[in-house]
Amino acid sequence: MYNFEFVKPATVDEAVAALQAEDAQPLSGGQTLIPTMKQRLNAPSTLVSLIGIDSLKGVSEAGGVLTIGAGTTHATVAAEAGAYPALAALAGGIGDPAVRNRGTIGGSLANNDPAACYPAAALGSGATVVTNTREIAIDDYFQGMFTTALEEGEIITAVKFPIPEKANYQKFEQPASRFALVGVFVAKTADGVRVAVTGASEEGVFRWTEAEAALSANFAPGAIEGLSASADGLIGDLHGTPAYRASLIKTLTKRAVTAA
Amino acid sequence: MTEVSMVVNGRKVSGNVEGRTLLSAFLRENLGLTGTHVGCDTSQCGACVVHVDGAAVKSCTMFALDAEGADVATIEGQAAPDGTLNVIQQAFQDYHGLQCGFCTPGMVMSAAALLKENPKPSEAEIRDYLEGNICRCTGYHNIVRAIMAASGQDVPAVAAE
Known part of the structure; x- marks a missing residue:
């Protein structure tokens, strides 16, 4: 793996600022990005770790909508998304227990791997992707394999799932x-x-x-x-x-x- | 190089690392804790599983700098200071839950995480939880038996006998 500068901001604003550096990329749980970097398929000059940002974590339900912070791990969604059992079950089936303890919903949706589970849940649920600048309807979000509507330097902060029948x-x-x-x-x-x-x-x-x-x-x-x-x-x-x-x-x- | 500090097996440690230094490399090369094995280095095999703030993670797939301030537990911290094995390690010995032993540190750390979450897992739950831990000797039957025993349950005759 090529070396890089590691930055670990405590707030979304600091992260957005750090992502202005040339060839900077956000790092969430790293369960896809780190193996990719080991293969030198990806070589950012700066990695902005998002896992120290507490405001990106947590699961809450209000008015029939489940909101999941982008930095929430699959294990936490599996344990705490009881208001939306199909989503909790999906999260509990991603990878293996150690991967679920690190990987995050925001990381998965930003990466948009064509074989990942969360994109199916988000698209199937008619979810909304919330970023540091806007809200994106899920039907406008996915734009092909490993491609999304996210702009450079834009960070997913949460995902809103209307809870279906x-x-x-x-x-x-x-x-x-x-x-x-x-x-x-x-x-x-x-x-x-x-x-x-x-x-x-x-x-x-x-x-x-x-x-x-x-x-x-x-x-x-x-x-x-x-x-x-x-x-x-x-x-x-x-x-x-x-x-x-x-x-x-x-x-x-x-x-x-x-x-x- | 950046200084990173964390608590490993109850001891405060620190060292200078690069951005790309993996937690597994920090444990093995900076601290000399070579009980954490790196089998595949592609987050498949689970030999490198350690606990970070109580959660099992693959230490080859986490940067050391992301463990700043964390409480890390490795295989070296599992036995008592006098060398007495913990209940999981002892069960692995009693039930021959290892052949070459390379995967064992990860198996023991994953088993410890499982039993903390689920003190009396079924055989199916054990096998499911070990999905990310590969034993290339294929010694899974006795590993499952050892974990059943460590959880205080009757050990079923699941082994290929």
Whole structure:
């Protein structure tokens, strides 16, 4: 790993200021960034550690909205997001216990790994990403694999999840990495059903809108029996072909509806 | 170089490190605490698990400077000062929960974190919790038995006997 200057601010304002340095990057739990830096795929000249910022941590619920500070670890979400059980269960299934003790929701959403779990929960829930400058509706946030609407130097401070009537996340794990080979998050709200798919697309997380329409009319696994997810643009690798992933999308969606 | 200070196994320590110095490297190279093993250095294997402020973490995937002021526990702090093994270590010995022993420090530290959260885990809960700890001797059966024993439960005949 190339060396860098390490900065550990105590407030969001200090962090934003520190990120003005050339080639500066924020560091949250580091469970993706540190391995990436070891491989020299990423070599920031300054790392701004966000984990000393207490205002970025915590889980709270008010008026049917669960707000999670961006620096909250997966383990804390798993333990404290009881108001949104499907989200707590998803957080408790990320990586392994030691990874969950360091990795954060803000880090995961800022990174937007195409096989990460949290993007499916955020998109499937119709969440809002709160940053130091604005609020971003989730449908405007994800912009392709490892790409988001965040500007340079912009920091996620919290994520707001409207709590649905029912929800469930089904992850089919790639057995070596434990990332989602395919993961499907289904949420049923008064406004309809959202279905978000991770792990499958070259473009990162996406909504399966045909299934959403069918499930909004009839929230039952049989409602999507006649549909099939398109394999166009899906990932094909040694773990699974695009057609296999497309098949998994439908199977996991049905399982999620059954379990919700 | 920047000075970093923390408490390791109850002792105040400090040292000069680079930004990129990992907690595992600080423990092993600055402090000489080589019980924390680095197996893969890619956060897969869990041999480097230590506790930071009570939570199990992979010390190869955390910068030493992020542990400033933290309370760190490593395998060296598990036995009593006179060398008496703690209940988990003793159970690993009694149930032959190790073969080559390389993964053992991480296994013991993960087991300690599990039993703190869940004092009477089921076999399935133990296996689930050890998802991030790899034993390349594949000695998992006896590791699970040892953790069952350390939690004061009857040890099931789960081993490949």
